[in-house]
Amino acid sequence: MRLGLKTKQVLGVTFVVGVAVCILSLINLVTLARVSLEEAKARNEMLASFILQRVIAVVSSPQQALAQLRADPVVRDLLDATSAYERNVSYAAIVDAKNVVVIYSPEGEGNLESQVLEPQSSIDELLQSGVFSRLRALLSDRPFEVQQTIILRSTRETFVVIRIGISMLLIWQYLMEQLMPVLWTSLTALIVAVIVSLVLSNWILRPIHILKGGLARLGKGEEGVKLDLPPGDEFADLGSSFNTLSAELSAVRAKLAGHATGVESAVDQLEDAVAVLNTNGELVFANTAFRGTVPGLADTAEGAALGDDFPYRRLVARVLETGESLGPLAIDVSAPDGTVEQSVTAHPLSEATGRPMGVMVVARNLSYLHHVESTLSYSRKLAALNRLLAGVAHEVKNPLNAMTIHLELLKQKLRASGDGGAGPPTIDAPPVMPHASIIGAEIRRLDEVVQGFLKFSRPEELLLQPVEVYGLLQEVREVMAPQAQAAGVTIVNECQPSVPKVSGDRSMLRQAFLNLALNACQAMPHGGVLRFAAGADGSRFVVVEVADTGVGIDPEHMEKLFDLYFSTKDKGSGLGLSMVYRTVHLHDGSIEVESVPGSGATFRLRLPRAEVPAPRRVA
Numbered sequence: 001m002r003l004g005l006k007t008k009q010v011l012g013v014t015f016v017v018g019v020a021v022c023i024l025s026l027i028n029l030v031t032l033a034r035v036s037l038e039e040a041k042a043r044n045e046m047l048a049s050f051i052l053q054r055v056i057a058v059v060s061s062p063q064q065a066l067a068q069l070r071a072d073p074v075v076r077d078l079l080d081a082t083s084a085y086e087r088n089v090s091y092a093a094i095v096d097a098k099n100v101v102v103i104y105s106p107e108g109e110g111n112l113e114s115q116v117l118e119p120q121s122s123i124d125e126l127l128q129s130g131v132f133s134r135l136r137a138l139l140s141d142r143p144f145e146v147q148q149t150i151i152l153r154s155t156r157e158t159f160v161v162i163r164i165g166i167s168m169l170l171i172w173q174y175l176m177e178q179l180m181p182v183l184w185t186s187l188t189a190l191i192v193a194v195i196v197s198l199v200l201s202n203w204i205l206r207p208i209h210i211l212k213g214g215l216a217r218l219g220k221g222e223e224g225v226k227l228d229l230p231p232g233d234e235f236a237d238l239g240s241s242f243n244t245l246s247a248e249l250s251a252v253r254a255k256l257a258g259h260a261t262g263v264e265s266a267v268d269q270l271e272d273a274v275a276v277l278n279t280n281g282e283l284v285f286a287n288t289a290f291r292g293t294v295p296g297l298a299d300t301a302e303g304a305a306l307g308d309d310f311p312y313r314r315l316v317a318r319v320l321e322t323g324e325s326l327g328p329l330a331i332d333v334s335a336p337d338g339t340v341e342q343s344v345t346a347h348p349l350s351e352a353t354g355r356p357m358g359v360m361v362v363a364r365n366l367s368y369l370h371h372v373e374s375t376l377s378y379s380r381k382l383a384a385l386n387r388l389l390a391g392v393a394h395e396v397k398n399p400l401n402a403m404t405i406h407l408e409l410l411k412q413k414l415r416a417s418g419d420g421g422a423g424p425p426t427i428d429a430p431p432v433m434p435h436a437s438i439i440g441a442e443i444r445r446l447d448e449v450v451q452g453f454l455k456f457s458r459p460e461e462l463l464l465q466p467v468e469v470y471g472l473l474q475e476v477r478e479v480m481a482p483q484a485q486a487a488g489v490t491i492v493n494e495c496q497p498s499v500p501k502v503s504g505d506r507s508m509l510r511q512a513f514l515n516l517a518l519n520a521c522q523a524m525p526h527g528g529v530l531r532f533a534a535g536a537d538g539s540r541f542v543v544v545e546v547a548d549t550g551v552g553i554d555p556e557h558m559e560k561l562f563d564l565y566f567s568t569k570d571k572g573s574g575l576g577l578s579m580v581y582r583t584v585h586l587h588d589g590s591i592e593v594e595s596v597p598g599s600g601a602t603f604r605l606r607l608p609r610a611e612v613p614a615p616r617r618v619a
Contacts, residue, residue: 013197014190021186025179030131032178033138036171040088041123044146044164047082047092051162052148054078055094062152062159066102069094069160070113079105082164087174090143090167093117097158120145123166138172214242223250273342273363276349277316279356281306290363294333312344316359319346323356333363341365400447407443411436462586466501466610467509469542473532476513480521480530488527491517495534495544502542503610504587512583515576516546516603523550523601541589542609547602553595561593 058072059065069075075094082092083105094102095117104112123144126137137144143165150159214227225246227239273290277283282305294311306313311333319326327345342363349357414432470493477491484491502509520530528549537543553561562581580603584591588608595601 010194010197010201014194017190017193021190025182025186028182029175029179030135032175033134033171034127036088036174037123037127037134040166040171041127041146043086044082044089044166045148047078047086048146048148048162048164051075051078051082051092051094052150055150055160055162065159066096069102076103076105079103088166088170089164090170091165093163093165095161095163097160099161102160117163119163120165122147138168138175141169143167211239211242214246218246218249273361273365275361276358277306277361278358279320281310281313281316284358290361312346312361312363315344315346316361319348319359320356323348323350328364331363396446400443403443404440407436407440462505462508464503464505467504467506468497468501469499469534469544470495470497472506472510473513473534473544476510476517477532479514480517483518484521484530487521487524489521489524489530490528491530491532493532495532499534500536500542501610502587502607504607508583508586509607512580512605513544513546515580519576520546520548520550520601523548523552525551528600536609537606540609541606544605544607545602546605547600549600552597552599553593553601554597558593558595562591 054072054075055069058068058075060068079092079094083089091105093104093112096102099116099119101113101115101117104117120142121144123146126134126144129137146164146166148162150161151157152159210227214225217225223246226243273287273294275283275286275290283302285302311331315326315329315331325345325347328343329345331342331344333342342365344361344363347360347362349360351357411433414436473493473495477493480491517530524530531545531547533545533547535543562577581591584605584607590606592604592606593601594604
């Protein structure tokens with residue numbers, strides 16, 4: 001059942017007020033329960049202390065203690081007063097070390113003296129437990145105890161224990177008495193909120209109802225629709241905009257009348273796949289993107305029935321059955337260039353009389369959206385890193401230069417002191433010079449780190465041009481040949497000259513492949529095979545593989561593989577793979593890695609083609 005705006009507003013206000021009332025009531029209940037338990041604990045601990053003092057005063061010897069306690073009227077009166085006048089106490093007792101009752105109050109409950117009184121949980125444990133544990137305890141009929149233990153000094157053994165049982169049901173009754181006024185107040189507030197929301201909804205939602213009616217009329221094809229809203233109303237500007245839009249829409253409809261061919265041509269140029277089917281499941285119209293996405297549809301003539309392999313057959317049937325739009329739904333479609341993830345929406349088409357005419361299916365390729373989102377995210381991160389490193393360069397480079405200058409001056413003074421210059425030498429120069437050299441080397445290393453940061457974050461101006469993949473890989477093979485031969489590595493170029501060209505900056509791509517080849521040779525210290533391969537990936541990309549038979553990559557290193565300055569080599573800079581990742585994404589491509597430790601690694605670079613084949617048109 002569909003709810004109106006007025007009903008939704010009333011339900012929304014009621015829900016918000018009800019949730020607030022419930023939360024506040026629960027907080028009040030939890031707080032009041034904790035305070036009541038703490039109060040009961042404090043009061044009964046004080047009473048137990050009074051009883052304890054009397055027991056100590058009465059008992060003269062451990063051998064006659066139990067008889068003296070039973071004979072003392074004051075002790076019994078204190079126990080009776082505790083159980084009779086303390087509102088939360090269910091019993092008060094004195095037991096020996098084996099929990100045998102010496103004195104029990106109230107006396108009328110089955111004469112428990114000389115019987116075992118099973119120990120109960122301490123109220124301290126209840127107070128230290130969680131909120132819900134305390135609430136569950138309050139709803140139970142089990143008592144919790146406040147205890148005072150008397151220990152013999154001579155043997156350090158328990159002599160007697162004073163136990164006061166606190167009834168949770170009595171505390172719960174007290175809480176309910178305290179909460180009743182709060183509950184009545186909350187109910188009153190809820191009723192007032194519902195009444196106020198009903199009154200306000202009529203006044204607030206009136207302009208929205210007018211807008212809704214106007215949109216409904218406009219959706220039915222009515223022309224010249226105008227909204228009559230009061231000039232001082234908050235929606236007056238929206239009403240004016242609606243009237244302007246209605247007039248422009250009427251003009252556009254007049255211009256488009258009789259130009260169905262032009263509209264069909266415009267739809268045919270959309271990147272989204274669009275198709276129209278009649279109620280019999282026959283193809284009425286399909287744009288170029290739709291015919292290129294769905295297998296077997298490229299040569300299907302308009303008016304032909306679609307088979308059971310049509311990927312949206314169930315979706316179309318559901319829309320025809322219900323008469324309502326469905327989607328967007330995520331559907332994987334087997335396209336000629338691989339599986340494509342699509343967001344599909346289906347809308348029913350009907351005549352002016354309401355009779356169904358067919359279904360329009362709109363499918364959007366989500367892989368392009370994911371690619372754009374990934375590119376935007378990387379661009380934002382790169383811009384933030386660039387701003388950070390500009391500050392790093394400013395703050396670090398100047399102190400490094402100053403340190404270098406003063407270090408050279410220090411070396412000169414040390415040399416002068418060691419060569420017997422004027423004045424007595426204050427420093428033995430030869431032992432100090434190696435330390436100064438180490439400081440200089442570390443300063444240079446830090447300067448290289450800063451330069452690496454700047455090199456990674458500096459914006460690059462891409463010189464995009466068609467790049468022949470075979471020739472580029474062959475050039476990398478020739479450059480790496482001496483180093484590979486020294487390491488016992490055989491480089492194999494399996495790429496064919498017929499592989500499509502990619503759109504990219506040749507020098508940046510060459511450096512990226514050199515970095516991958518260098519890493520692969522270093523991963524094969526005992527020799528192996530470095531393999532280059534490439535091939536078309538659909539109509540838009542080319543995949544280039546760089547594979548080795550080296551030591552492989554540990555699984556825990558895979559996620560950090562392209563992180564700046566991450567390296568598993570002792571003397572690695574951590575820049576090579578980061579620069580490869582950066583170069584691939586600057587070219588709107590992607591990179592993925594597969595590796596099995598001990599069996600080598602394979603890097604796959606997905607780069608855009610320089611020449612994308614034109615889509616096939618159906619006459």
